[in-house]
Every structure is written in structure tokens, then in C-alpha cells.
Amino acid sequence: MVKPRALSGSQGVAVLRSAEEADEWLASSYEPEAFLAEAFVEGDMCHIDALVYDGDVLWDTSRYVRDTMAYLRGEPLSSVSVGDASLREAAGALLAQVIDGWEVRRAVLHLEAFVTPTGLTFCEVAARPGGAGVVDAFVATRGVNLMHAKLLIECGEDPLRNRVEPIAAHSAWTVHYTTGGVLECFDDSAVSGGAYKRRVAAQPGDEVPRSRFSGTGLSLHMFAGPTHEEVLAWVRKAESQVTFKTRPSM
Numbered sequence: 001m002v003k004p005r006a007l008s009g010s011q012g013v014a015v016l017r018s019a020e021e022a023d024e025w026l027a028s029s030y031e032p033e034a035f036l037a038e039a040f041v042e043g044d045m046c047h048i049d050a051l052v053y054d055g056d057v058l059w060d061t062s063r064y065v066r067d068t069m070a071y072l073r074g075e076p077l078s079s080v081s082v083g084d085a086s087l088r089e090a091a092g093a094l095l096a097q098v099i100d101g102w103e104v105r106r107a108v109l110h111l112e113a114f115v116t117p118t119g120l121t122f123c124e125v126a127a128r129p130g131g132a133g134v135v136d137a138f139v140a141t142r143g144v145n146l147m148h149a150k151l152l153i154e155c156g157e158d159p160l161r162n163r164v165e166p167i168a169a170h171s172a173w174t175v176h177y178t179t180g181g182v183l184e185c186f187d188d189s190a191v192s193g194g195a196y197k198r199r200v201a202a203q204p205g206d207e208v209p210r211s212r213f214s215g216t217g218l219s220l221h222m223f224a225g226p227t228h229e230e231v232l233a234w235v236r237k238a239e240s241q242v243t244f245k246t247r248p249s250m
Helices: 019-028 085-101 134-142 146-154 228-241
Strands: 002-004 035-037 044-053 056-064 077-081 106-116 119-126 170-176 181-187 197-200 219-225 243-247
Touching: 044 085, 044 134, 044 146, 056 085, 056 134, 056 170, 077 134, 077 228, 085 106, 085 119, 106 146, 134 146, 134 170, 134 219, 170 228, 219 228
Parallel strands: none
Antiparallel strands: 002 035, 044 056, 044 106, 056 077, 077 170, 106 119, 170 219, 181 243, 197 219
16 A cells, blocks of 8 residues: 555555556656555554543544545545444544654544454544544534634644534534536435535536545535434435436536
8 A cells, every 4th residue: 555645535545456556656656755655454444533632632433434545436435433332442542542652742633543353453643634524523523623623723722612512422424526527416305404514515507626535525414413323324325315417528
């Protein structure tokens, strides 16, 4: 697995499964000091999002429904907050290791880890909020906007000063991506009424760009509810019943 050091949203990530693929990638894409190389790990991935401030740690963890390169295959990307107690415990332990190992004192973190039969395997951590529906989901379950918190930390202010009461124990979100063109139709009536947050970047007749990374897309639907099962059901409906069509631009 090779990935850029300075990009996000799975941009520039490549899985090299043979010597031939590695040679081709080196010839076409390699730039000195610009990439990381690491062992490929089979398994689902979870993300752990946290606000660390002078010893206080506010965090939540969610599991991706599929890998974050889904946008390259024309598939939606979804994430659902974890309901399994043992996985949440493992996520909390890994987060604590990262905070201690990097001596994090004041930061917003977006940590990703592979879920394997033997536990969690660290993938990466960034000192920034996650993309897609992460910020909205954290507001719903923890009452803090991680974008605002990051800015407040950078300005030397208390990132918890604008905290609000969480509205739900669990959250989930789905992002739909597009290959670009003119949006002919868009229908999210099956889930729009149940979404805590809904964003659609275009309306029929608009020209829409091709989605180039997983952090943003044509639409975002974020759901909040009392149980993992409830928000998972909404995500499954969003993945299957949000429909749209594009045609090539003139």
C-alpha cells in the first residue's frame, strides 16, 4: 500500500499486488519523499475521532461500511457508530496509546485502524477533523463541532466553550459520489425526512464535477438515533434508495 504524505480522502492511494504493479507505479507516480509505503492489511476499517484538551479526551468511534476508496468504484461511502462494547474498548485503548505515544496535549484527531481477528491494527492519524460526515456526526453524539474546536485550539482558546448537549447516542452517514457531468435528476425522498443533516451540492440542470476524493461528494445524509441498529438501517436505505442520474457535459 502506498499513499501520499500530504493528501487526504484516499487521494493518490494505490494497492500494489505484484512486482509488475510496483514497477509500473514507480515509473508513473513515484516522487521522492512524497509517499509512505506500508503493508497491506485485510479487514474492515474503523475511525476514532477525538478532541484532546489538557487531559480531557472526548471521543467516538465508527466503522466504515466499505473501504474509503469506494468513490473510485462509483459506490457510496458510509460509516456507522460502533455498538459493540469490545470494539469500543479496543478503540479507546488504541486512542490512549496514540495520545501517550505522540504526547498529544491539545488537538483534534482523526485516527483510522483496521479491524482484524486479533484486534485493531493502527493505520494512520491526522491532527485534523475527519471529512465526509465525521464533523456532523460528532456534534450529534458528543456536542462539539471539531472544525470549530480545531480553530479554537490554534487560537489558544478553550475548544469546549461552545459545546452543546448531544442529541443521540449513535450516528451514521452516507456520501454519494458522481463521475461528473450534468445532473439530470436527484431523489432522496426515501431518507431526507429522517436525516439529521442533509447536504446536496447541486440541483438538476447543474454541472457537477467528478468526485476526486472521499471527503466530499454530491450528497451527504447524516442520521442520529438511540441505537446502532437504527442508524445502520437508515444508512442501508440511503445507500440503496438515494438515486440520481448524470449525462455528459456538452
